[in-house]
Amino acid sequence: MNEIAVEAKGLKKTYEKVDAVKGVSFAIPKGELFGLIGPDGAGKTSIFRILTTLILPTEGKAEIFGNDVVKDYKKIRNNIGYMPQRFSLYQDLSVEENLNFFARVFGTSVQENYDLIKDIYIQIEPFKNRLAGKLSGGMKQKLALSCALIHSPDILILDEPTTGVDAVSRKEFWEMLIRLKQKGITIVVSTPYMDEANLCDRVALIQDGRIMKIDKPQNITNEFGRKLWAIKSENIYKLIQDLRQFEFIDTVYPFGEFIHITSKDNSMDINSLILLLKNNNHSKIEMLEVQPNIEDCFMELMNN
Amino acid sequence: MSRFIGFVKKEFSHIFRDYRTMLILFGMPVAQILIFGYVVSNEIKDIKIAIYDKSKDNVTQEITNKILSSGYFIIDKNIDNDNQVEDAFKKGNIREVIIFEPHFAEKLEREGKASIQILADASDANTANIVSNYTSAIIRTYMKNELMKGELPFVIDTKVQILYNKELKGVYMFVPGTMALILMLVSAMMTSISITREKEMGTMEVLLVSPLRPMPIILGKVIPYVGLAFMNALVIIALSYFVFDMPMQGNLTFLLLETLLFILMALSLGILISTVSKSQMMAMFISMFALMLPTMLLSGFIFPIENMPKILQWLSSIMPARYFIVIVKNIMIKGSGILVVWKETLYLTGITILFLVISIKKFKVRLE
Incomplete structure (x- = not known):
């Protein structure tokens, strides 16, 4: 477990005028499922492209299994499974042809590594003669994952594999990743969905080209360190407006059908707040204390 | 080697599945040679x-x-x-x-x-x-x-x-000109488009992060087109011989070898175009304006070079198609051998190597 699979030191990437990555360092031990969590434009894709040797870092260095991404890019390319953010298979080839093609490109055959992809491929096998371009979003991702896995790489780098995929397929996809992890494959995955963070061994929360925090999801939520309440009423919009007016309330973020709030002195009497809101013409008010999740932590970190 | 064969096989699938590509590859040469042949008919009467x-x-x-x-x-x-x-x-x-x-x-x-x-x-x-x-x-x-x-x-x-x-x-003899035009189109335009398509679709990204090296990728993309362009050349020569009574004085094998050389030249130009263009659209425009028009207008195919203004004559002298037309005319009409057209052959060989060297240098092993 102590062997390092990926190590990045002070990575920076500057495109003409934009600083996409502003000094990022992390280390991922072998066999870990590591998540890069952050909104669009946070620099996730740039980091992944540096790791996959597709672009050069402006500054800093990165190694994959001890191979430098700049100097030893050929070695890295032999042993890496990469799934770009955009569906990047041949749309005019069938499912089976795509898989066979990538198997051959990596100098292997589908039979040879069938065990590895079996769980995944079996789900798309009924459509093996369908053109890849005609698959649904979820099936496309499963095919892409199969293709990235076909040569049995030691590390998988998946750039937002679940973006634009329905909830059921997302869940299935993560189950597959966890099974792959159990087979000893190091997996680095990025996602804009905070709820997926809990499925990773460790996550890096990234915002605006900087990593705000790297830790186990559990530790991150434990470190929230404040009480968090969820509240809702009939008029959510007005509720947000009103809550933001109150002096003693610190943060107000809408969160699904609830609003998550914290108070400045970390204590709040639920009943008096409800009373206060009732005086402001709110009805059907529900309020309870909740455990912070990754998204709450992300927001919290972003503000600091 | 198996990798490479897999790649070439995939490339053929792309070509045979796209009816537009097929139309350009097989419909156009025949249509063009027939149109040029009949419009520029050498039948005279009254x-x-x-x-x-x-x-x-x-x-x-x-x-x-x-x-x-x-x-x-x-x-x-x-x-x-x-x-x-x-x-x-x-x-x-x-x-x-x-x-x-x-x-x-x-x-x-x-x-x-x-x-x-x-x-x-x-x-x-x-x-x-x-x-x-x-x-x-x-x-x-x-x-x-x-x-x-x-x-x-x-x-x-x-x-x-x-x-x-x-x-x-x-004065143009339409067969050599059409041949140059079509081979240029099939080879340069189609390869540049097919390489840029990989960039556009994002598949290049996946190919790059694989053990495949740039050379096999390029060769794999190009080889199917060598075959197809060569078949086109055969069709054109056969049509011109049987339908339009074009003489075939020289050695056919020699003509085919020269044709192959021209195809390689056009392909290397296609690769070069693909290394500088970011999208299929751009590759097509470059091919159209940088290749097709000059090939038609400046190679002596339609307008006699001798009647051009000096600057255009100068431009025309760097057009590979011009030399190919001279070679084809010499072989087919006069029955000349290498002794007559060695200069042109040398030029074509030289420029092919030049294009290849530049495109290998320019081919990016990364995305940027």
Whole structure:
């Protein structure tokens, strides 16, 4: 477990005028499922492209299994499974042809590594003669994952594999990743969905080209360190407006059908707040204390 | 090697599954050669000519009859003094004036030699060329059949003079031109588009992060097109030979080798285009404007190079298609071998290597 699979030191990437990555360092031990969590434009894709040797870092260095991404890019390319953010298979080839093609490109055959992809491929096998371009979003991702896995790489780098995929397929996809992890494959995955963070061994929360925090999801939520309440009423919009007016309330973020709030002195009497809101013409008010999740932590970190 | 074969196989699948690609690859060459072939037909019929017979003897009379009875020419006018020649042309009815020198029969008998001058209006260069060739041929046949019977060899000297476009050398023969055009299109445009398509679809990203090196990727993309372009060349040569009676004087194998060289040149140009363009659209525009138009306009395919302004002549001299056209013409029409066209062949080889070197240097092993 102590062997390092990926190590990045002070990575920076500057495109003409934009600083996409502003000094990022992390280390991922072998066999870990590591998540890069952050909104669009946070620099996730740039980091992944540096790791996959597709672009050069402006500054800093990165190694994959001890191979430098700049100097030893050929070695890295032999042993890496990469799934770009955009569906990047041949749309005019069938499912089976795509898989066979990538198997051959990596100098292997589908039979040879069938065990590895079996769980995944079996789900798309009924459509093996369908053109890849005609698959649904979820099936496309499963095919892409199969293709990235076909040569049995030691590390998988998946750039937002679940973006634009329905909830059921997302869940299935993560189950597959966890099974792959159990087979000893190091997996680095990025996602804009905070709820997926809990499925990773460790996550890096990234915002605006900087990593705000790297830790186990559990530790991150434990470190929230404040009480968090969820509240809702009939008029959510007005509720947000009103809550933001109150002096003693610190943060107000809408969160699904609830609003998550914290108070400045970390204590709040639920009943008096409800009373206060009732005086402001709110009805059907529900309020309870909740455990912070990754998204709450992300927001919290972003503000600091 | 298995990797490479897999790649080539995949490339063929792309080509055979896209009906537009198929249409360009197989429909266009045939359509183009037929269109050019029929539009630029060298059949002539009822061409109006004028005759200026300064001799008016039985031999000139006989030759005139032969020419007029051939079915190609009809007489528009008999001319009886020098001034009328220019006027006759300027009216624009006639395409050719045939002038017999004075005392034609007498000279032929005494000196064994007499002259006929053929003036052709080359404002339409192609017709002028054909018309004058037909006339000369009729006179030659007459000479062979009628005059050679005697013991003394008689010679009728036909002097062809081309008016208004004196250097008729560049007049196009459509087959070499079409061949250059189509091979350029298939090879350069199709490869550049197919390589940029991988970039556009994001598949290049996946290919790069694989053990495949740039060379096999490029070769794998290019090889199917070598085969297809070569097949196209065969179709064009066959069509031109069987349908349009293009002569095939030279060695076919040699012609095919030169064709292969030209295909390689066009492919390396296609690769070069793909390394500088980011999208299929861009690759297509570069191919269109940087390749197709110059190939058509500057290679001597349509417009004679000799009549171009100096700067265009200079530009034309770097057009690979120009040299290919010269090579094809020489082999097919004159039956020349490598000794005649070695300079052109050398140029094509050189520029192919140049394109290849630049594109290998420019090919990015990364995305940027």
